[in-house]
Amino acid sequence: MTSIGTGYDLSASTYSPDGRIFQVEYANKAVENSGTAIGLRVKDGVVLAVEKLVHSKLLVPGANRRIQTIDRHIGMATAGLLADGRNISNRARSESASIRKTWSEQPTVNAISNRIALYAQVYTLYSSVRPFGISTIFAGIDKNGPSLYVVEPSGVCLGYHGAAIGKGRQLAKTELEKLNLSELSTREAVMEAARIIYLVHDDNKEKEFELEMSWIGDETNGLHVPVPADLLTEADRKAKEALENFE
Amino acid sequence: MFRNTYDSDNTVFSPQGRLHQVEYALEAVKQGSAAVGLRSKTHAILLALKRSTGELASYQQKMFRIDDHVGIAIAGLTSDARVLSNFMRQQALSDRMVFNRPTPVNRLVSALADKAQVNTQDYGRRPYGVGFLVIGQDQTGPHLFEFSPSGNSYEYFAMSIGARSQSAKTYLEKHYESFTDCTLEELIKHGLHALRETLQQDKELNVNNTSISITGPSGLHEKPVSPLGKFRIVEGDAVKVYLESMDEKVTDEAPASVPPAVAADEDVQMSG
Amino acid sequence: MDHFPTNWGRPRNDAVDVYGTHPIHSRPNNHPKDAFADGVQRTQQPIVTGTSVLAIKYKDGIMMAADNLASYGSLARFKDIQRLHPVGQYTVIGAGGDMSDFQYIQRILEELSVDEIAAQDGHELGPVEIHEYMSQVMYARRSKINPLWNSLIIGGFKDGKRFLSYVDLLGTTYSASTLATGYGSYIALPLLRKAVEGYEDALTEEQARKIIQESMRVLFYRDARSLNKYQIATITAAGVWVSDSLHLETSWDFAEDIRGYGAQTQ
Numbered sequence: 159m160t161s162i163g164t165g166y167d168l169s170a171s172t173y174s175p176d177g178r179i180f181q182v183e184y185a186n187k188a189v190e191n192s193g194t195a196i197g198l199r200v201k202d203g204v205v206l207a208v209e210k211l212v213h214s215k216l217l218v219p220g221a222n223r224r225i226q227t228i229d230r231h232i233g234m235a236t237a238g239l240l241a242d243g244r245n246i247s248n249r250a251r252s253e254s255a256s257i258r259k260t261w262s263e264q265p266t267v268n269a270i271s272n273r274i275a276l277y278a279q280v281y282t283l284y285s286s287v288r289p290f291g292i293s294t295i296f297a298g299i300d301k302n303g304p305s306l307y308v309v310e311p312s313g314v315c316l317g318y319h320g321a322a323i324g325k326g327r328q329l330a331k332t333e334l335e336k337l338n339l340s341e342l343s344t345r346e347a348v349m350e351a352a353r354i355i356y357l358v359h360d361d362n363k364e365k366e367f368e369l370e371m372s373w374i375g376d377e378t379n380g381l382h383v384p385v386p387a388d389l390l391t392e393a394d395r396k397a398k399e400a401l402e403n404f405e
Numbered sequence: 406m407f408r409n410t411y412d413s414d415n416t417v418f419s420p421q422g423r424l425h426q427v428e429y430a431l432e433a434v435k436q437g438s439a440a441v442g443l444r445s446k447t448h449a450i451l452l453a454l455k456r457s458t459g460e461l462a463s464y465q466q467k468m469f470r471i472d473d474h475v476g477i478a479i480a481g482l483t484s485d486a487r488v489l490s491n492f493m494r495q496q497a498l499s500d501r502m503v504f505n506r507p508t509p510v511n512r513l514v515s516a517l518a519d520k521a522q523v524n525t526q527d528y529g530r531r532p533y534g535v536g537f538l539v540i541g542q543d544q545t546g547p548h549l550f551e552f553s554p555s556g557n558s559y560e561y562f563a564m565s566i567g568a569r570s571q572s573a574k575t576y577l578e579k580h581y582e583s584f585t586d587c588t589l590e591e592l593i594k595h596g597l598h599a600l601r602e603t604l605q606q607d608k609e610l611n612v613n614n615t616s617i618s619i620t621g622p623s624g625l626h627e628k629p630v631s632p633l634g635k636f637r638i639v640e641g642d643a644v645k646v647y648l649e650s651m652d653e654k655v656t657d658e659a660p661a662s663v664p665p666a667v668a669a670d671e672d673v674q675m676s677g
Numbered sequence: 678m679d680h681f682p683t684n685w686g687r688p689r690n691d692a693v694d695v696y697g698t699h700p701i702h703s704r705p706n707n708h709p710k711d712a713f714a715d716g717v718q719r720t721q722q723p724i725v726t727g728t729s730v731l732a733i734k735y736k737d738g739i740m741m742a743a744d745n746l747a748s749y750g751s752l753a754r755f756k757d758i759q760r761l762h763p764v765g766q767y768t769v770i771g772a773g774g775d776m777s778d779f780q781y782i783q784r785i786l787e788e789l790s791v792d793e794i795a796a797q798d799g800h801e802l803g804p805v806e807i808h809e810y811m812s813q814v815m816y817a818r819r820s821k822i823n824p825l826w827n828s829l830i831i832g833g834f835k836d837g838k839r840f841l842s843y844v845d846l847l848g849t850t851y852s853a854s855t856l857a858t859g860y861g862s863y864i865a866l867p868l869l870r871k872a873v874e875g876y877e878d879a880l881t882e883e884q885a886r887k888i889i890q891e892s893m894r895v896l897f898y899r900d901a902r903s904l905n906k907y908q909i910a911t912i913t914a915a916g917v918w919v920s921d922s923l924h925l926e927t928s929w930d931f932a933e934d935i936r937g938y939g940a941q942t943q
Contacts, residue, residue: 162420168410169417180420187422214561216574216581221511221560227795239424241522241556248519251795255788262784286528288416288424384797505809509800545799 169285181289182282185311188291189238193367194326194358195224196334197235197295198351199306199319203344203375204297205385206235207351209326209359210368225372225384229254231298232267233372233382237324238292238311246294246309250274267298271307271315279313293323298382299374326358333357344375348385352393353400369394416528426532427525430554433534437480439567439603440467442538442549443577443596445587448621449540449547451478452596454567454603455614468618468638472497474507474542476618476636480567481535481554489533493517510541514550514558522556532556536566542620542634565599572602589624593617593647601654610651612644723775723826725749727760728902729861730771731892732830733869734839734854734877735885738913739832741769742889744897745922746904747776753904761910763917765790767835768804769910770811773858774827774846782825785814804833804840804912808850816848828858834912857892860900865892882911894925 161167167180174180193209208224225235226247234250236243253273257265274294281289289311296307308323309315320334333354342350352369359367371385371393385393411417412425419425440453453467468478469490475497479486496516500508517537524530537552551566552558563581565573576599584592596617601610608614617639623630626646630637639647725747732741743760746753760779761771764786772779789810793802802810808831818824828845842852854877855869872888873880880888889909897903905925911918932938 163410167420181418184418184420184422187420188418189422191422214564214574215578216561216563218560218562223797227797229791230794239555241518241525244515244519244556245522245526251792255791258791259784259788281526286416288418288526290526291418291422291424503810503813504802504806506806509796509798511798512796512800543800 170282170287170289171285179282179312182312185238185289185291186293189293189311189323190325190327192237192239192292192324193224194322194324194330194355195235195237195293195295196323196330196351196354197297197306197308197318197321198334198337198339198342198347199297199304200339200342200344200347202304203299203347203373203377204233204304204306205344205347205351205373206233206295206297206371207355208235208237208370209324209355210370211364212366212368215366219368223370225370227372227382228270228296229258229265229298229382231264231300231374231380231382232270233297233374235295235297235372236292238290242290242292243294246274246278246290246292249277250296253277264300266300266302267296267305267307268300268302268317270298271296271309275309275313275315278309278311282311282313295321295323297374299380304374322354326360329358330354344373344377345389348373348389349393349396352390352397356397356401357404369397414528415525415530415532424525424555427555430532430534431536434481434536434553434566435568435570437482437535437567438465438467439565439570439573439600440478440480440538441563441565441570441573441577441596441599441603442478442540442551442561443563443581443584443592443599444540444547444549444561445589445592445621446585447547448587448589448592448619449542449549450589450592450596450620451476451538451540451616451618452593452600453478453480453616454600454610455616457614464613467616470636470638471513471539471541472501472507473632473635474620475510475513476540476620476638478538478616478618479535480570482533483535485533485535486537489517489520489535489537492520507543509543509545510539510548510550511560513541514539514552517552518556518558521552521554524554525556538564538566540618540620541636547621563599565603567603569603573599576602589619589621590626590647590650593619593624594650594652597647597651601651610648612641612648615644615648616640617644617647719823720826723778725754725776726902727758727773727776727779727859728900729857729859729865729896730760730773730828730830731861731865731869731889731896732771732832732841732856733873733880733885733888734841735873735880735882736878737882738834738839738911739769739841740882740885740889741771741830741832741910741912742893742907743771743773744893744904744907746902746906748902751901753902756904756906757922759908759919761908761919762786763910763919764807765793765802766916767801767912768807768831768833769912769917769919770807771830771832771858771910772827773829773861775825778825778827782811782814782827782829801835803835804831804842805835807831807833808840808842808844812844812848812850815844815846819846819848830856830858832910832912834914837914860902861892861896864899865896868892868895890925894927897925897927 161180166174170181193211195208198205228250254265294309308321319339322330374382411419415426438454455464457464471493497508524532532554539550563577620636621634730743747755747758824846833840844850855873857866909920
């Protein structure tokens with residue numbers, strides 16, 4: 159059944175006759191139009207990487223981050239409407255703070271992701287709001303070890319070994335499936351993540367992009383931090399090389 | 406009446422995942438006269454074109470001081486700007502009071518953007534109809550940010566917003582690499598050249614319609630400022646010396662063509 | 678005497694008042710009966726307490742010390758309490774007074790630190806900002822007549838600058854090159870002043886450590902709520918460092934000559 163023109167797609171509080179909520183599907187469209195973001199959960203850590211599309215050369219490189227820190231040990235990357243991503247990250251920070259306050263321990267990535275999923279779900283219920291136009295990858299290390307979750311506009315939250323959202327997610331997922339994620343080291347994962355981002359970027363169609371990466375592992379003392387400049391440069395270089403060989 | 410079914414309020418996504426009301430709000434920014442911002446490694450400056458409704462009317466206010474270290478230039482609905490600048494002042498004052506520090510400029514702009522984001526998601530409100538260029542100096546040096554009603558904020562080397570800002574942007578993109586090492590006077594000159602690009606055919610910059618604001622050490626034509634490098638607005642006769650420093654405009658036979666807006670279907674950036 | 682004129686000259690009958698003659702304001706039970714009826718009593722004294730904190734400026738930065746004791750009244754209740762708390766990479770906060778209030782302070786500072794880290798934008802809270810923040814917290818609480826019962830010393834080193842300042846349960850703040858809280862402000866402060874003032878830029882870490890150690894020793898001799906187990910913190914350009922627990926060597930030989938001590942009875 160088509161959505162457009164039927165009137166069933168004008169509000170998040172309306173089902174179509176075949177049981178779909180078109181507003182949520184449209185929100186997913188906003189995600190699909192955005193630069194790719196991927197997450198890799200490996201042996202001893204987690205890596206996030208983002209294809210940050212650069213819409214103007216006047217932008218300051220390195221500023222305007224799309225990967226955010228939620229707590230010492232949890233990071234997140236978004237694809238979709240950037241401003242919605244900031245809303246989610248603020249919410250995630252306060253959820254994390256409240257869990258920390260109540261239980262006096264590090265919140266788990268699972269707990270944060272599920273709370274955010276509930277938050278996102280509420281925005282699919284009412285006509286007075288619109289769903290979030292973003293998917294979010296949460297990554298971190300907690301008492302359960304390395305964790306990776308994705309929250310979608312519908313409020314669905316799932317755990318992953320490797321996750322991809324945004325424009326190039328199909329190709330990225332294919333590449334992630336080729337990797338033996340549970341055997342990789344975090345450092346190796348950084349290289350692979352960079353390679354995948356370069357691979358899924360469509361040179362012909364899109365503007366320039368900046369590779370943005372963060373990681374959490376033994377090397378970072380369990381803290382979520384940006385990948386250090388020298389490692390990022392190396393990953394960048396290797397990714398470009400791999401791309402040339404690929405073609 | 407409406408251009409399409411999906412543009413009447415901001416709680417509705419179009420089938421392409423776009424928010425038309427937000428995009429229209431971005432149009433409101435383009436109705437305002439232009440503002441230009443530039444940054445060197447020592448200074449961040451703003452320049453703006455003031456409009457006047459008639460011979461007997463005064464010129465509009467385009468720039469607002471937020472704190473000693475932060476200021477803004479606006480394009481769009483002035484009344485929205487006054488509300489938002491008030492919000493920024495409160496944020497800045499609260500950081501002064503609670504932590505005794507000048508509020509980090511990026512956090513100030515982010516807080517503003519977060520506030521604007523809510524108006525793109527909840528029913529019964531409209532997105533703000535004003536864009537800001539924000540300059541400021543903090544522990545990490547001089548900064549220039551753009552804030553837009555979509556709830557986005559970006560840091561730039563140089564940027565322009567408002568009517569015909571694309572022409573100014575073209576100028577800035579051509580020269581921005583040299584801005585880093587500019588003196589204040591050179592930076593202002595570049596800014597004026599960029600601002601000039603936004604003028605209508607028969608208009609020119611003069612002491613009445615040009616506003617300049619600065620953060621950073623005092624320049625050759627200024628009295629020493631205190632506290633060091635604080636935000637100040639230069640208007641009226643004080644602008645003269647800078648206007649006189651400008652080079653003659655090289656008039657091409659063909660006026661700089663304004664590239665069309667980005668193809669609509671891939672636009673999720675929602676930045677003007 | 679009954680001061681309500683409406684009561685004058687009327688028959689008094691609290692049980693039966695058929696004609697409603699009894700004045701409203703003196704009817705029985707005509708007053709609020711909530712938890713606030715008798716007024717609210719807030720913290721009047723600290724319960725589990727820490728004693729002195731000492732801090733001095735020296736050549737490379739700030740040195741601070743506090744013992745490991747938390748007393749319950751005169752009882753030496755907990756002997757492994759750390760009263761020097763690092764906040765971020767540039768600051769140490771030392772606390773005397775109520776230890777549960779101090780633990781609360783540690784929690785709010787932890788929350789603040791996480792917020793600060795999450796921003797990841799190159800801005801960090803230094804000792805100046807943390808001191809300002811704590812003084813606002815302490816003053817706000819005292820203005821609610823519900824103070825956090827502590828005296829805090831905040832020391833730090835950031836951007837090449839030493840910082841040492843004090844704030845207490847009243848929200849009072851002051852700075853000096855030597856600071857002490859509690860009993861230390863009577864007993865140790867004169868010693869610290871004599872040893873440090875004028876020599877802030879000359880004292881080596883070793884000298885500073887000696888001054889601190891001597892003062893801690895004097896305090897242990899004189900202060901009945903102190904312990905011979907303590908920690909030292911330094912905050913320098915290299916960052917924050919808090920020592921393991923140190924033991925104070927003391928000699929009690931002289932006690933034998935004191936009247937009323939031990940076996941001696943007169």
